[in-house]
């Protein structure tokens with residue numbers, strides 16, 4: 001049995017925990033075993049991290065040229081790649097997700113998230129305007145971008161490394177420093193990144209990690225800290241509301257990627273097999289724990305029955321198992337607590353009259369895995385649009401499939417929801433694809449695809465799904481302060 005490791009904070013370039021630190025347990029989602037004891041940050045540790053980040057801004061880091069910063073960020077990307085297997089192992093231990101989800105989807109984005117913003121900051125043009133003046137001599141305006149300062153990063157447990165580096169990459173590229181509070185469920189890759197930062201020579205205090213919970217713990221201390229200049233968060237909308245209230249004190253900017261109740265729209269003229277594969281991935285990848293995932297599927301009536309049968313067959317072919325077992329294609333939910341939430345929706349669906357196509361409960365698992373937070377991938381039909389499982393984000397491996405008869409009808413169905421994060425549309429009629437994509441009120445629409453990500457594109461949610469856009473130059477709006485200089489000629 002591997003030794004249970006102790007996870008400390010990473011502050012000012014050192015792994016640290018006070019002798020009187022309280023520790024909380026991290027349990028494996030796969031079998032429930034305690035796999036780590038994690039130091040819980042108090043106010044003092046958060047203060048120390050914010051102080052370290054502030055001094056780094058004024059120290060060596062703040063004096064680097066853009067090219068020097070870019071070289072260091074490429075160094076971080078290369079060191080992540082060199083330690084790829086360590087990051088895969090850490091994230092699998094934290095999340096229980098199968099190796100292919102880590103190696104093909106989530107971990108490669110760690111290096112990519114540093115490279116793309118190193119490139120952006122190196123190549124972004126500065127804005128300049130020449131103006132006429134009454135004396136005829138004119139004036140020249142030019143804009144300069146400065147780092148915003150100390151950025152508080154609150155990152156989630158569903159794609160821990162991808163989503164944390166999606167914020168730390170641009171933050172550092174723009175010359176900021178960061179204090180990261182990973183989810184208490186998944187601290188391991190954020191901790192490992194501290195080793196990378198030291199190995200590459202990122203000055204101490206630029207990247208800091210403090211562990212703990214949200215309310216009355218590290219998360220709250222960080223978002224309420226007057227030394228934090230801006231806060232970026234990915235997670236549930238109601239937590240976003242609490243963070244936004246905290247950010248109001250001191251008028252700090254926020255960047256949010258929040259919840260979703262994303263629709264999949266399948267027209268009868270789609271490439272059927274591709275649509276089945278695409279909806280299967282978007283609903284069940286990462287055990288449905290993807291903010292961009294599909295929990296509502298609308299299928300044009302002529303292919304509805306056939307589509308449901310095909311999706312059922314794929315769902316029933318998943319292979320549960322340990323992440324390191326390459327035969328596994330499907331992992332557990334992140335925790336027993338989250339499983340209780342998902343199972344409460346499984347019950348609610350039946351109480352509301354759903355037809356259970358497949359799943360709906362807890363799978364029979366071998367004794368050594370019975371302590372894990374496993375649930376069956378589940379499909380429902382037959383519910384009204386007012387049903388809880390059709391309206392509310394479940395964040396599990398489940399979806400409700402509903403037939404539709406017209407383009408207008410399905411656009412209204414897709415839009416009739418408080419969230420507006422992502423949509424995936426399946427049709428071979430590209431004029432229709434453009435028409436529908438333009439009318440669905442979300443931040444990200446995929447056509448005949450899902451979760452294809454060009455990191456230069458604007459990315460984020462509308463309505464209750466978020467504030468702001470990340471990606472390419474769009475991230476600069478949040479991670480820099482733009483200043484205009486006007487020179488009289």
Ligand SMILES: O=C(O)C(=O)/C=C/C=C/O
Pocket residue numbers: 158159163166257289290291292453459
């Ligand atoms: O692909 C991204 O940049 C991103 O933010 C993914 C989010 C997944 C959320 O569960």
